[in-house]
Amino acid sequence: MSAVSTKKTTNPWWVAVIAGMASFLDAGxxxxxxxxxxxxxxxxxxxxxxxxxxxxxxxVMIAIGAFVGGxxxxxxxxxxxxxVTxxxxxxxxxxxxxxxxxxxxYVGLILVGLAAGADxxxxxAMIAETAPADQRGRMVSFTHVLWVAGILVPTFMGIFVGNMGSAGARWLYGVLLVVAVIVxxxxxxxPESSEWQHAHDVRTGAIAAAPSEHTQEASIRDLFRSKYLLPLIALGLFFAIGNITANTLGQFNTYLYVNVAGSDVSTASTISLASYAFNLVxxxxxxxxxxTRYRMLVFGVGALITIFAYGVPAALGVSLATMIALSFMTALGGPMAGEPIFKVWSQELFPTLYRGTAQGIMIAFTRLVAAGMALITTGLIDLGPRVLFIILVGTTVVAVSIGFFWIPRLPKAEGRTGLERESR
Structure with missing residues (x-):
């Protein structure tokens, strides 16, 4: 099927929603x-x-899944x-x-993590390759809306099931189960991505014509050549270091509210849900x-808000008031300077046949870093919650510096595949 016919028969926004549900299920x-x-x-x-x-x-399972799935x-x-995922x-x-x-x-989290990471x-990549060129950035960044929805659904449910004990936990996972079946x-x-199919056909033809010069492993080898190595390092560091804050808040937000701020699950869920009005803005x-040319302005504003957000509990300690301030400010600043722009940059910096592999490597690295942080997070909280937030301020500053001063200077990928550019 040609690229033209695929886009006529399949609405790109429909593909963005159905494929993008990976973000919903991962966040969920x-x-x-x-x-x-x-x-x-x-x-x-x-x-x-x-x-x-x-x-x-x-x-960790999300990391392994991302590497293999990409x-x-x-x-x-x-x-x-x-x-399959x-x-x-x-x-x-x-x-x-x-x-x-x-x-x-343990078994459930292993399987869910592998699946979410691989997806x-x-x-x-599917969304980027299906989207019209002038809508690609919007459609890829739209997946963050689905990511937010994946946060909101269990957060909203937490208001009602937060006092139900194990039964509440079963409701949370049961809803994710039903959504996965529907997806x-x-x-x-x-249909399959027509851009991937075209790139695959070109490569298959090249291998058939000159098998001694091309192998199926070429995309991994080419990815680590200097042309793609710097984007891989820069973008991987940006996402991994910046995601430490988002992942910590996502996994331990309820823990901090209940075990440090002295609140309860329902209150934590209510405050988090209310804060996402700012996320929509x-x-x-x-x-x-x-x-547009205002991309980096939005990024810079979001970066400043996020740094200040984690600075509040770092300076004043963890209490219900500082957790509320943190929730609202990160809901506003996080999307402007975090994962949405990573998703767009990762489509721009890598060609089609390397795109999934590159993203898989970067997501895997990011999740492994987050897993290492998760292992010590409750220990840091026991030492003193302010220590945790001082670390989070530092990681945020490093990440936004990479995003502001390094990544915009990297050359964008051109054409459908590296193979096509080399043969011109």
Whole structure:
């Protein structure tokens, strides 16, 4: 099927929504787990160290999934991979929903993490390759709206199930299970990315014509050549260091409200839900300006807000008041200077046959860094919550410096594939 015919028969925005549900399910798994483990802690006798290990396990599995899924998506196509990932996610969510023993939590989080991680780079590549050129930035950044929705649904549910104990945790995971089933059904109707198919056909033809000069592993080798190595390093560092704050808040927000600020799950969920009105405002500016010359202005404003947000509890300590301030300010600044722009940059800096692999490597590295942080987070909180937030201020400053001074100077990829450019 040609690129033209695919875009005539499949609405690109429909593809963006259905493929982009990877972001919803990834965020949903992280936030639901952050709340569910607190709800499970009494019945399963989970200590703070157990919660850290389970949170880190989910993050590590997302990392492994991203690395493997991104590569498989480049080799075998976008559609095949994100169909398999949904099946895996469904099985994992089922384990978490019916868990009656801690080992079931470990199995469920392994499967859900692998599936969510593998889905992310493939779905982003699919969206970028289906979108019209003048809408690509908006459609890729729109996936952050779905990411926010994945945060909001379990957060909203937390208001009502926050006092239900284990039953509340089962409701959280059960909803993710149902959504994954619906996404799987809808994805069976999506066609393969025509841009990936074209690039794959070109490469297959080149291999057939000169097998001694081309191998199936060329995309990995080429990715690490100097032309792509610097973008991989720069963007990987930006996302990994910047994501430490977002991941910490996503996984331990409820823990901080309940075990440090002296609040409860329902209150934490209500405040977090209210704060996302600011997130919608931020996403309006991101989607509106991401493809214009004002992109970096929006990025800079978001960076300043985010640094100040983590500076409040670092300076004043963790209390209900400082947690409320943190929630509202990060909801506003985070999208402007965080993951949405990473998603757009990752489409711009890598060509088609390397895109999924590059994103998989960067997401995997990011999640491994986040997992390492998750392992020590409750320990840092025990030492003194202000220590944690001083660290988060530092990581934010480093990340936004990379995003402001290094990444915009990198050359963008041109054409459909590196192979085509080399043959011109």
């Amino acid at each position: 798994a992280i936030v639901a787990t952050g709340t569910a483990l607190v709800l499970y802690q009494d019945d399963f006798a989970l200590a703070g160290a157990d919660i850290s290990r389970l949170s880190a396990l989910l993050t 590569r498989l998506g480049d080799r075998f196509g976008r559609r095949r991979v994100f169909t 949904m099946l895996l996610y469904i099985v994992g969510a089922a384990f978490l929903t019916v868990a009656i023993d801690p080992w079931m939590l 992310l780079p493939v779905s982003l 799987l059904v809808l994805r069976t109707r999506l 931020a996403m309006y500016f991101v989607v509106k300006f991401i493809s």
